[in-house]
Every structure is written in C-alpha cells, then in structure tokens.
Amino acid sequence: MNEIIWPEGYMPGFSDNFASNEVIVAGLSAAEVWPFLSNAPLWPTYYANSANIRFHGGNGPELANGVRFYFETFGFPVEAEVVEYEPPVAGRPGRVAWHGWAGEGDTRLDVHHAWLIEDLCGGRVRILTQETQNGKPAEELAKTKPNPMINGHQDWLEGLVDAARQKVRK
Template sequence: MTTQNAIDWPEKYLPGTGDNFVSNEVIVQGLTAARVWHFLTDTSEWEGYYDNVADISFPQGGGPQLKDGLLFRFGTFGFPPLDAHVVEFRAPGDGAPGRLSWTARQDGGPEERLDVLHAWLVEDLPGGRVRVLTQETQHGRPAAALAQERPNPMLNGHQAWLDGLVSAASK
C-alpha cells in the first residue's frame, strides 16, 4: 500500500472554511519532482507556460526564484496585482515531497478584499512517476463570486497551470 502526502493547512485556510476552494492534481510518468520544482519555483518561467499570470514583480527585491519568506506580486484571474508572501518552501528530496505555499491579498473595501492561500505539493512516486497537487482556499466576495461561476474559472485555471507546468518540465 502506498500513501500520498497532503497539503499542510494553517487553520485560517482549511479547505471548506473559505468562500472558494479548488483542488487539482496530476500524476505523470517520465518526470521527477526536482525537474517540476524548477519550473514551479522560478517565476521567470511562469508566463512561458501559463497564460493566466502577468506582471510578476518583487517589491522588496529578490526573485525570480521563490524562497521562504519572499514577497512578490502578480496578476491573475483579472484581479489587480496581488501581494503575495511565500509562507512554506521546502524543495523535494530524500523521499520528502516539495512543499510550496503563499498567501496573496488584495486590500480594499468589502467588495474587493481577497485573502488566499495557494499551496503546492510535488512528490516522486514509485515507477518513475511524479505527483503535483495544487489547492487553494480563498476568502472574500470576489472569491465567492468566482465559486458561483460555471465552469469554475479557478478549477480550470489551476488545471491549465498544472498542464503547462508538466509540459514545460517535459521539454
């Protein structure tokens, strides 16, 4: 029997406690967690394989490589650039999965306020396979509006990110 790892959730962002939650996963052969990790954590690669991200910047310096504690900004899903903060960063290795998560916020009045945690888990599986799991919990009225749309733009957008990530890492 093989068990798979899970996202480590801060209580504030537990799945099902926000206004929107999505979960996407791929398992593919012929890639390693280390190879996928490069394309996930180097933000200079994102716009090359994912068309729903733009205007990536690092207001306090650093980047384009993500790391623990890094502050960055990016636009996605038509929102003005969100202020993001890497809150978990552990590269895959020694049988442990890679773990990456960031919070992202948009301030403003109640109609604009948004607070999210976007988490990633990248792990090698037996048989030359890699598993990439991404999940996001969102709080705020813009998140609630997204959750009501059909098809769900977050679910489809994150699947496009996963598909692009796998494609980029496969080249």
Template sequence: MTTQNAINWPERYLPGTGDNFVSNEVIAKGLSAADVWPFLVDTSTWESYYDNVADISFPQGGGPELRADIHFRFGTFGFPPLDAHVVEFQGPAAGVPGRLSWTARQGGSPEEQLDVLHAWLVEDLPGGRVRILTQETQIGRPAAALAGQRPNPMLNGHQAWLDGLVGAAEKTRA
C-alpha cells in the same frame, strides 16, 4: 501500497471554510520532482507555460526564484496584482515532497478584499512518476463570485497551470 502526502493547512484556510476552494492534481510518468520544481519556483518561467499570470514583481527585492519568506506581486484571474508572501518552502529531496505555499491579498472595499492561500505539493511516486497537487482556499466576496461561476474559473485555471508545468518539464527531458 503507497501513501501520498497532503497539503499543510493553516487553520484560517482549511478547505471548506472559505468562500472558494479548488483542488487540482496530476500524476505524470517519466518526470521527477526535481524536473518540475525549478519551473514552479522560478517565476520568470511562469508566463512561458501559463497564460493566466502577469505583472510578476518583487517589490522588496529578490526573485525571480521563490524562497521562504519572500514577498512578491502578480496578477491573475483579472484581479489587480496581489500582494503575495511565501509561507512554506521546502524543496523536494529523496523521500521528501517539495512544498510551496503563499498567501496573497487584495485590499480595498469589502467588495474587493481577497485573502488566499495557494499551496503546492510535488512528490516522486514509485515507477518513475511525479505527483503535483495544487490547492487553494480563497476568502472574500470576489472569491465567492468565482465559486458561483460554472465552469469554475479557478478549477480550470489551475488545471491549465498544472498542464503547462508538466509540459515545460517534459520539454527539458526530451
């Protein structure tokens, strides 16, 4: 029997307590966490495999690779660039999943304010498989508006990100 890891959630962002929550997962054969991780943490690769991200910058320096405690900005889902901060960063290792989480915020009027935690878990599974889990909790009126749309743009957008991430990693294995 295999036990799968879970996202580490700060209490403020516990699933089901915000205005929008989505969870997406893929398990891919023939890839490892080490194959996938570089495409997730190197933001210079994001736009090559995911078309719902733009205007990535590092206003305080650093980048394009994410690391613990780095600040960055990016646009997604039609929002103006969000101010993001990596709050969890652990690269994958033997028996240890890769973990990446960032908060992202948009200020403005109450109608515009958005507060997000986007978390990733990348882990090797037996049989030459990798599991990639991404989950996001959003708080704010823009989040509630997204949650009410059918199909949910967040759910579909994150699935596209996962599919693109796997595709990018597969190209390096070919």
C-alpha cells in the same frame, strides 16, 4: 501520499472558495518539475494566466520563505508572501505556498495557494495544487460555472508538466 498543510482560517470547507487540481504523470521527477514552479518569472512562459511578476526587496527570481512578490492572475493584481518553501529531496516532497491578497473592503480577496510535488513509485510524479480563498470575490468565484479556478489551475498544471517535459527532452 502527502497532503497540503493549511494555516488557520484557510482550511477547505471553512473558506469561501476552494479549488483542487492534481496530475500524476510518468517520466518526470519532482526535481525536474520543481524549477519551473519555484522560479516565478518562468510562469508566464507556460501559463498564460500569470503576468507581470515582480519581487519586493531585491528578492527573486527564486521563491523562498518570506519572499514578497507581485503578479497578476484571474484579473486580480495580487500581492503575495511565500509562507512555505521546501524543495523536494529524496523521500520528501517539494512544498511551496503563498498567502496572496488583492483589493480592500468588499473587494478584498485573501488566498492560500499551495503546491506539493512528490515522486511516486514507477518513475511518476504527483503535482497537487490547492487554493482556498476568503472574501466577497471568493464567494462570487465559488458560484461561477464553469469554475475559473479549477480550469485555470488545470491549465497551470498542464503547462508546468509540458515545460518540464520539454526541458527533459533537450
């Protein structure tokens, strides 16, 4: 199976916080799941922890390399820039990642949020999302129990799968 590509300064274990969530489900393909992730304005339709998605510079609604956008999640207003974008094709997983930031000084939070969607044998799809964070807010999030990042991202994964399944059933 494939893995996330980490930029310098965001390698898990060397960042202030790390969350990893994964699902493997049968009956869906990467191509069927991809549009629900790559079209950011759809996120709030299946993931309640995302809101007010806006694009900068006339871009959107589809994510793409270099695209800047804004959204709100986990109580943070996040500015983000897509740093990796590869739709899935036969034999190659889909990848999307963004650098996100919020706050200034002691409230500054920097994240690298990455997704990998790949077809597996037997008509299954694997969806992996991982996020590393740096900054004082990340240090606090890392200590919080239950972990809001793990729980929130699991909700995102499950909502993504449900949205894709509903589309396939139509």
